[in-house]
Amino acid sequence: MKIAIIGGGPAGLYAAILLRKQRPNAEITVYERNRADDTFGFGVVFSDATLDNFEKYDPPSYRRITQEFAYWDDIAVHFRGTVHRVGGNGFCGCSRRKLLLILQERARELGVVLHFETEIDNEARFADADLIILADGINSRFREKYIDHFQPDVDVRANMFAWMGSTRPLDAFTFIFQETEWGPFIAHAYQYEAGRSTWIFETDPETFERAGLKGLDEKQSADRMAEIFGWFLKGHPLLINRSMWRNFPMIRSNRWVKDNMVLLGDAKATAHFSIGSGTKLAMEDAIALADAMRNAPTVAAALKQYEEGRREEVEKTQHAADVSLVWFEHVDRFWDFDPVQFAFGVMTRSKAITYDNLMLRAPDFVAEVDKAFARQVRARGFDVNIENPAAPMFQPLRLREMTLSNRAVVSPMCMYSAEEGMPTDFHLVHYGSRAIGGAGLIFTEMTCVGRDARITPGCAGLWTDEQEAAWRRIVDFVHANSAAKFALQLGHAGRKGATRLMWDGMDRPLEEGGWDVVSASPIPYFPDSQMPRELDRAAMDRIKAAFVAAVERGERCGFDMLELHCAHGYLLASFISPLTNKRADRYGGSLDNRLRFPLEVFEAMRAAWPAHKPMSVRISATDWAEGGITGEDAVFIARAFAEAGVDLIDVSTGQTVRDSQPVYGRMFQTPFSDQVRNEARVATMCVGNITSADQVNTILAAGRADLVALGRPHLVDPAFTMKAAAWYGADGVFCPPQYLPGKEQIFRNSVRDRQDFEDLKIKAKPKTRAELKAEATKPLAAE
Ligand SMILES: Cc1cc2nc3c(=O)[nH]c(=O)nc-3n(C[C@H](O)[C@H](O)[C@H](O)COP(=O)(O)OP(=O)(O)OC[C@H]3O[C@@H](n4cnc5c(N)ncnc54)[C@H](O)[C@@H]3O)c2cc1C
Numbered sequence: 003m004k005i006a007i008i009g010g011g012p013a014g015l016y017a018a019i020l021l022r023k024q025r026p027n028a029e030i031t032v033y034e035r036n037r038a039d040d041t042f043g044f045g046v047v048f049s050d051a052t053l054d055n056f057e058k059y060d061p062p063s064y065r066r067i068t069q070e071f072a073y074w075d076d077i078a079v080h081f082r083g084t085v086h087r088v089g090g091n092g093f094c095g096c097s098r099r100k101l102l103l104i105l106q107e108r109a110r111e112l113g114v115v116l117h118f119e120t121e122i123d124n125e126a127r128f129a130d131a132d133l134i135i136l137a138d139g140i141n142s143r144f145r146e147k148y149i150d151h152f153q154p155d156v157d158v159r160a161n162m163f164a165w166m167g168s169t170r171p172l173d174a175f176t177f178i179f180q181e182t183e184w185g186p187f188i189a190h191a192y193q194y195e196a197g198r199s200t201w202i203f204e205t206d207p208e209t210f211e212r213a214g215l216k217g218l219d220e221k222q223s224a225d226r227m228a229e230i231f232g233w234f235l236k237g238h239p240l241l242i243n244r245s246m247w248r249n250f251p252m253i254r255s256n257r258w259v260k261d262n263m264v265l266l267g268d269a270k271a272t273a274h275f276s277i278g279s280g281t282k283l284a285m286e287d288a289i290a291l292a293d294a295m296r297n298a299p300t301v302a303a304a305l306k307q308y309e310e311g312r313r314e315e316v317e318k319t320q321h322a323a324d325v326s327l328v329w330f331e332h333v334d335r336f337w338d339f340d341p342v343q344f345a346f347g348v349m350t351r352s353k354a355i356t357y358d359n360l361m362l363r364a365p366d367f368v369a370e371v372d373k374a375f376a377r378q379v380r381a382r383g384f385d386v387n388i389e390n391p392a393a394p395m396f397q398p399l400r401l402r403e404m405t406l407s408n409r410a411v412v413s414p415m416c417m418y419s420a421e422e423g424m425p426t427d428f429h430l431v432h433y434g435s436r437a438i439g440g441a442g443l444i445f446t447e448m449t450c451v452g453r454d455a456r457i458t459p460g461c462a463g464l465w466t467d468e469q470e471a472a473w474r475r476i477v478d479f480v481h482a483n484s485a486a487k488f489a490l491q492l493g494h495a496g497r498k499g500a501t502r503l504m505w506d507g508m509d510r511p512l513e514e515g516g517w518d519v520v521s522a523s524p525i526p527y528f529p530d531s532q533m534p535r536e537l538d539r540a541a542m543d544r545i546k547a548a549f550v551a552a553v554e555r556g557e558r559c560g561f562d563m564l565e566l567h568c569a570h571g572y573l574l575a576s577f578i579s580p581l582t583n584k585r586a587d588r589y590g591g592s593l594d595n596r597l598r599f600p601l602e603v604f605e606a607m608r609a610a611w612p613a614h615k616p617m618s619v620r621i622s623a624t625d626w627a628e629g630g631i632t633g634e635d636a637v638f639i640a641r642a643f644a645e646a647g648v649d650l651i652d653v654s655t656g657q658t659v660r661d662s663q664p665v666y667g668r669m670f671q672t673p674f675s676d677q678v679r680n681e682a683r684v685a686t687m688c689v690g691n692i693t694s695a696d697q698v699n700t701i702l703a704a705g706r707a708d709l710v711a712l713g714r715p716h717l718v719d720p721a722f723t724m725k726a727a728a729w730y731g732a733d734g735v736f737c738p739p740q741y742l743p744g745k746e747q748i749f750r751n752s753v754r755d756r757q758d759f760e761d762l763k764i765k766a767k768p769k770t771r772a773e774l775k776a777e778a779t780k781p782l783a784a785e
C-alpha cells in the first residue's frame with residue numbers, strides 16, 4: 003500500500019506512525035514544506051485523557067513525549083487584583099517543536115520516509131497512491147482547491163490574538179484578565195517545559211485599535227504586551243516566533259473525504275485555542291483514521307468509517323470551543339462581576355465543569371462563590387446567612403412585591419387536557435403537586451385569551467366566568483398548601499392555532515372542528531396549514547382587549563405574577579420575527595415597528611395588572627434560522643420591554659418557522675439568557691434542557707440567569723426541588739405537614755447518600771499525572 007501525507011504537523015506525523023505500525027510494508031511518505039526543526043508556536047497542551055489515548059496507541063512516542071512534559075493541576079484566574087485557583091484539572095504542556103521532533107524520529111524509526119522543504123501544490127503526483135492524507139493545516143491549500151466538494155464553513159471571529167512565549171515559570175494554567183486604558187486584554191498562559199511558557203494574548207478589535215497595535219511589528223507588539231502584563235511577567239521577556247496578531251477562523255467542513263483523499267487536523271476543522279484542543283484534535287483524528295484503516299475492508303470504506311465515526315466527537319469539541327470563545331469575546335459583560343463569580347464563570351464557561359464538580363475538587367472556592375452570591379442577595383434586602391450560605395438555587399428573589407423562596411421554576415407547559423378552555427381536575431392535581439414539590443414559582447400553561455386564541459381544542463383558557471372559577475380553585479389550592487408563587491401565562495396562538503393535541507401531531511392542522519386563524523402576515527406554518535388572516539387594526543384592538551380582560555380575571559383568581567407569551571411563533575411572536583412579519587404598515591419592517599403591537603398589548607396588560615405584582619415576557623431569543631431573530635435582537639427586545647416595565651425576561655428560543663436549525667445540547671438556551679441578562683441588564687429566567695440541580699446552581703452562580711425553569715424534568719418529578727433541597731441540605735423549603743415525615747427522611751438519608759457519592763467519585767477518579775509526579779518526587783519521610 004502507498005500512502006502520501008501532505009503536511010508534517012502533529013496530524014500528518016502521527017497518522018504516518020500509526021499507519022506504518024499497522025502496515026509495516028506500506029510505503030508511507032510525509033511531505034513537509036518547512037525544515038525539520040523549523041516550527042512555529044511554543045507549547046501545546048494535552049489533557050490526561052488525551053495522553054491515555056497516546057499511551058494506548060503508541061507507547062514509545064508516548065514515553066518520549068511525557069518525559070518532556072510540564073504537568074499542572076490548577077487553573078488560576080487573575081482578575082482585578084485577585085487570584086482564584088482550582089485544582090484537579092490534570093493537564094500537560096510540551097514544546098511543539100520537541101513534540102514534532104519526537105514524532106519525526108519515531109516515524110523514521112518505523113520506516114516512514116520524510117521529505118522536508120517540499121511544498122506540494124498538486125496531488126496529481128500521487129496518482130499511484132492508495133491514500134492521500136491532507137494534513138496541511140489551517141490554511142489547507144487542498145481544502146480550498148476542492149472547496150466545492152469539501153464545503154468548508156469558515157467563520158472568522160472578531161477578536162484578535164497572538165501567540166508568544168516567555169521564560170516566566172507558571173505552576174497553573176493561567177488566565178489573566180487585564181484592564182487597560184484602551185480596554186480589556188486577556189492572557190491565556192501555561193508552562194510547557196522548564197523555564198518556558200506559552201502566552202496567547204487576546205483582545206477585541208476596538209481595544210486592539212485603541213492600543214495602537216495595528217501598525218506595530220511583532221517585536222513592538224510584544225513590547226506592548228510586556229508593558230501591560232509586566233506586573234505578572236516580573237522581568238521575564240516575551241519571546242516571538244511568527245507572533246503576528248490574527249483573527250481565529252472557526253472552520254467546519256461539510257465533507258472530509260474526496261475519492262482517496264482525506265482531510266485531517268486543522269485542515270478539516272478548528273477548535274478555539276481557549277480550550278487548548280487543536281493539537282489534541284489533530285492527533286486524535288490520526289487515531290480515528292488508523293482505527294478505521296485497521297477495521298475496514300477497503301480504503302474507501304475506511305474513509306467513510308473515519309468520517310462517520312469521528313464527526314460527532316469533533317463537533318462536540320468544536321461546540322465546547324465555540325461556547326468558550328464566545329465567552330471570551332463577550333468578557334466585558336462580566337467585567338463588573340464580583341471577582342469570585344467572574345472566576346466561576348471562567349471555569350464553567352464551556353459546560354464541562356459544573357458547580358457540583360467544582361465542589362468536589364475545590365470546595366473552598368465554591369464556598370466563596372456561595373458567599374458572594376449570598377452577599378448579593380443580602381444587598382437586596384434579604385436577611386440570608388452569609389457565613390454558611392444556602393446554594394444559589396435556594397436563595398430568595400424578589401420581583402416587585404413578590405418574594406420567591408428559591409430559584410427553581412416549573413416552566414409553562416400545555417397539558418392539552420382542558421375542555422372548551424376549562425381547566426379540569428387534571429390541572430388541579432398537576433399544578434397542585436408541582437407546587438407542593440417545592441419549586442419557588444410555577445407557571446400555568448399558555449392560557450388562551452379567547453376561544454379562537456387556542457392552539458388546540460385541549461388548551462386552557464381564561465375568557466369565561468366558569469374558567470375563572472376553575473382557575474381560582476387551583477390558585478387557592480396552591481396558596482393554601484405550598485409556598486410556591488403562581489404565574490399566569492397568557493397567550494394567543496396566532497397562525498399555530500386550530501392544530502391537533504401534542505400527541506396527535508404537534509402544530510398539524512385540525513382535520514375538523516377548527517376555527518379561523520390570524521397572524522401578523524398571511525403565511526401558513528406548514529404549506530398545508532390554514533392560511534392565516536392578516537390582523538387589521540380593529541382585530542388588533544379586539545385581541546388587546548381580550549388580553550386585558552384575561553388579566554383582570556387573572557387578578558381575581560389570585561395569581562401572583564403574569565407572563566405575556568411572545569415566543570415560539572404564536573401571535574405576538576409572529577409580529578416580532580421578520581420571518582413571519584412581512585407587513586408594510588407601522589407594525590412591520592424595522593424591529594421597532596415589529597415590536598409595536600406586542601409592546602402595546604404588554605403596556606395595556608401592565609396598566610390593568612396591580613402595580614405591586616410582577617410581569618414577565620417570554621421571548622424566542624433566536625429563530626435559529628437565516629434572516630430571523632438573533633441574540634443581538636433579543637437584547638434590543640428585552641430593553642424595549644424593560645422600558646415598558648417588565649420585571650423578568652423568560653428567555654426561550656425558536657419554534658418560529660419549520661425549517662429552523664436549533665443547536666440542541668445541555669442547557670442550550672442559557673447563552674441567550676446570559677446575553678440578555680448581562681447586556682440588557684434585565685433579570686432573566688433561562689430554560690431548555692436543564693435537568694439537574696447541579697446545572698441550576700452552575701447557571702445561577704455564574705450570573706447567567708436569575709431564575710431557572712425546568713419543563714420536562716418536572717413532568718416526571720414534581721418534587722424535583724424538594725429532592726435537590728435535601729441533597730444540598732437546604733432545609734428552608736416548605737413542606738405541607740401531611741408530607742413532613744417524607745421530608746425528614748429524605749433530608750436525613752441525603753447527608754449519607756451524598757457522602758457516599760462523593761467518596762465514590764473521589765475514589766473512582768484516577769490520579770492526574772501531576773499528582774503522580776508530585777508523589778514520585780516527594781522527599782521520603784525520615785524513618
Ligand atoms: C502561528 C500559530 C501558532 C500556534 N501555536 C500553538 C501553540 O503554541 N500551542 C498549540 O497547542 N497550538 C498552537 N497552534 C495551533 C496548532 O498548531 C494546531 O491546532 C495543530 O498544530 C494542528 O495540527 P495539524 O497537523 O492539523 O496542522 P499544522 O500543525 O498546522 O501542520 C500542518 C503542516 O502542513 C505543512 N504544510 C501546509 N501546506 C503544505 C503544503 N502544500 N505542502 C507541504 N507541507 C504543507 C505546514 O508547514 C505544517 O507544518 C498554533 C497555530 C498557529 C497558526
Ligand SMILES: Cc1cc2nc3c(=O)[nH]c(=O)nc-3n(C[C@H](O)[C@H](O)[C@H](O)COP(=O)(O)O)c2cc1C
Nearest residue numbers: 413414415416447448689690691692712713714715
Ligand atoms: C408538553 C409541553 C408543553 C409546553 N407548553 C408550553 C406552553 O404552554 N407555553 C410555553 O411558553 N412553553 C411551553 N413549553 C415549553 C417549555 O416551557 C420549555 O421551554 C421547554 O420544554 C424546554 O424546557 P425543558 O427542556 O426543561 O423541557 C412546553 C413544553 C412541553 C414539553
